[in-house]
Amino acid sequence: MAQDTGRSSPSAAVELDADVLVLGGGPAGAWAAVAAARAGATVVLADKGFCGTSGATAPSGTSVWYVPPDETRRRAAIESRRALGGHLADDRWSRRVLDATFDGMNELAERGYPFPRDEETGSSIRVSLQGPEYMRLMRKLAKSAGVRILDHSPALELLVGPDGAAAGARGVRRQKGDDWTVRAGAVVIATGGCAFLSRALGTNVLTGDGHLMAAEIGAEFSGMEFSNAYGLSPAFSSVTKSAFYKWATFTDEAGDAIPGAASQGGRSVIARALEKGPVFGRLDKADESIRRAMRASQPNFFLPFDRRGLDPFNDRFAITLRLEGTVRGTGGLRIVDDSCATTVPGLYAAGDAATRELICGGFTGGGSHNAAWAISSGRWAGAGAAEFSRGRARAGDLQAAGGAALADGGGAAFDPAAAIHAVQAQTFSFQTNYFRHPDRLTLALERLDEQWRTMRRGVPASREDVVRAREAAAMTAVARWMYRSGLARDETRGMHRREDRPGTDESLRRHLFTSGLDEVQTRFGGALAQTEEVAA
Amino acid sequence: MIELVSEERCTGCNICVAICPTNVFDAVPASIPTIARQSDCQTCFMCEAYCPEDALYVAPDADETVAVDEPRLVARDLLGSYRSALGWTKTGRPRALSDAMHKLVKSF
Incomplete structure (x- = not known):
């Protein structure tokens, strides 16, 4: 893998052209793929594991933020989480998500999901989903919509066009021992949050891979302090x-x-x-x-x-x-418009990979909002990506954008397993992550920064280890964004608890944005709009 | 973690190889799959749910391997117990139909 950064996209065993490439085959990715295909796009979905069993949803069961369109009930649903989330949620987004989730759940019923019925009235009850049943159905829906699914095909890096827009990805087919490349008019990142291989149920495929790839083409994050x-x-x-x-x-x-x-x-x-x-x-x-x-x-x-x-x-x-990191935390790729576009043209984000602050603020109590967000953001991102792809010229050479653990900078080879262990020591720790203090965050960052520099200069000793090495690099990058954000948010809000700042600072009722790899930058966004409640 | 591919029950269909999200199994030509990367198992039980022969056993221990004894697992009715609980057997009724989360959600 001794290649320079800014490499041309290499040839691969599987080479495909598509309007939309979706990375990740959990609920958000599956909904995105279906939505893009229905919008007329040709779609490839690449999953690290198997679309249908991958991710935190498939092996579990989840309640869903399903609230009938009744104003009193919807307002109550929005209000119930406002304080928990540190007043960082957005009412307009919450309403959009309640609408889209209601619609999506009803569609699942039409497509054959076996919802239970009320024993007395016989009416269908649609407030929860059984993961195995749900994700088996989502795979079926994606296939019947014409989505081409690549299982066991972890993406390693994104491709960018001459205009700087996302234009596909390349990765490996780990059961075939060869490579894949998909050139696409737009890309949806639906690779989930990052739980640092903690073995919390279904999360060990969720190592922040999409975060790393997105950051490598300049994407910005929001709320990464809400990650514990x-x-x-x-x-x-x-x-x-x-x-x-x-x-x-x-x-x-x-x-x-x-x-x-x-x-x-x-x-x-x-x-x-x-x-x-x-x-x-x-x-x-x-x-x-x-x-x-x-x-x-x-x-x-x-x-x-x-x-x-x-x-x-x-x-x-x-x-x-067990650490659930940003899987249940709310930080992720920053969303800049209603189609779940990120800050990079052609790059969309859905599900736990995208920030969930828009509906949860800085705290998620249970799975219901996560499930609702996966359905809603998946549909919007898929449709948005299809639309972007339609208007885009496909010409010019594509560049592979991956850096850490891929591009040999002349440094020593590193051991991915040791690197993963080192990141886990910094992120599992209650003293560092759960109960945050600037001294401990700074100490952790010194170690994580040093590890990052090693990964920027070196590649894994064995090419067999390239997927693991990229996971290690992604986890290291995510941990650095978490703790830089944790230092910058100089207060306690949502799930972010600072021992030295037990109170909330009203001037920081803003989203906190993070970007960068070698140098991490943080900045606060503008003051948030008044809520409906306050404005009314 | 995954501890057993029953030689007696497994027909070598390799569904587990295909569906394991963390790629724990390897297919073996003209034989049954092997547990090739046990430490990558995330103890999600999905392979059991998808195994049509109830030939797999995932021990509940997520962080360490444990010894299992197939006849004892059979005697305790544990092989296939998750698939059966999901209603994913031929005669089963989907578990989702008896999902009672709405009764619990009210209490959350």
């Missing part, structure tokens, strides 16, 4: 389902209840307790009807317990907090 979400799971297990711990009692090793510990509003107490020793949970506050509903709704939640021979309602089990 941690999910509750049994200590031995991957199954993060924090919502169900609403019914848990948390105890210490001696069996004494931990004061203030709770899934909602007391998760930081759990983190503090975990720093001192093991913490145990037992879902003993769930009554019989709740227990039945839990088992009916989330079979995956019970798998770890059933297989271990544990009864989560009666037995105490050790719990842990």
